[in-house]
Amino acid sequence: MQARPIARRDATSGPQHAPTVLVGEGVGGSSFRAVILKTAAIALLCLVPVAACGNDDQALSTGNGANTATTTAGSASADAPKVTVPSAPATKLEITDLKVGDGAEATPGSTVTVNYIGVGQKSGKVFDSSYGQQPATFPLDQVIKGWTDGIPGMKVGGRRQLVIPGDQAYGANPPSADISPNETLVFIVDLLAVK
Numbered sequence: 001m002q003a004r005p006i007a008r009r010d011a012t013s014g015p016q017h018a019p020t021v022l023v024g025e026g027v028g029g030s031s032f033r034a035v036i037l038k039t040a041a042i043a044l045l046c047l048v049p050v051a052a053c054g055n056d057d058q059a060l061s062t063g064n065g066a067n068t069a070t071t072t073a074g075s076a077s078a079d080a081p082k083v084t085v086p087s088a089p090a091t092k093l094e095i096t097d098l099k100v101g102d103g104a105e106a107t108p109g110s111t112v113t114v115n116y117i118g119v120g121q122k123s124g125k126v127f128d129s130s131y132g133q134q135p136a137t138f139p140l141d142q143v144i145k146g147w148t149d150g151i152p153g154m155k156v157g158g159r160r161q162l163v164i165p166g167d168q169a170y171g172a173n174p175p176s177a178d179i180s181p182n183e184t185l186v187f188i189v190d191l192l193a194v195k
Contacts, residue, residue: 077132081188083119086163089184090121094163095150103156104194106140112151113137113193121163121184127176135192144169146185154191162187 081098106112114136117129130136140148146164154160166182174181 077129080117080126080129080131081159083117083126083161083186083188085119085121085124085186086184090163090165092165093146093150093168094161096161096163097154097158098161098188099157099159101155101158101191103158103191105153105155106151106191106194108148108152109139109141110152111137111139111195112191114151115190115192117188119186120179121186122180123178123183125178127178127185137193147187151189151191154189156191156194159188159190162189 115130116136117131118127119125120127140151144164146162146168149168150160150162150164162185164185164187166184169183169185170179170181172181174183179185
């Protein structure tokens, strides 16, 4: 089993239903039918941009030259933070403290308890999240290199963004189809406890 900071969780979306269009007879004849069909076509055109966003678990928007993945429901709960995804792949590990904690400090080899959300840079989609579920606990010496190098120095109560290049994430052999080979991954991590 490959050591990694995330547990694979598949989100399922409910069935997709197309609107039903009833064509009337009698009142207005074919002009009534044309109005109904035009109304249905307009309604479908309004639905297409929403359907193109993917499933109900995540949405993708663009702003300021970067993709922004936001969670709505399902695999990542509403309390998950917004993740800003860089427009280009990372060439080195990028660590940004979004909030500095004031508790115990994680050191190399510590066992940490965290909430996290992970987004693929190419797809802009959330591939895993512990928000709204049980936090994850794992030793830092048994995870991807980007976490092994990116979490030490963080203090309990802090929130950190890690932008991890593919060679420090899963490389050419990602654990699931949700992550492309050599893909840059973006995580936001809330440190809850250190052992």
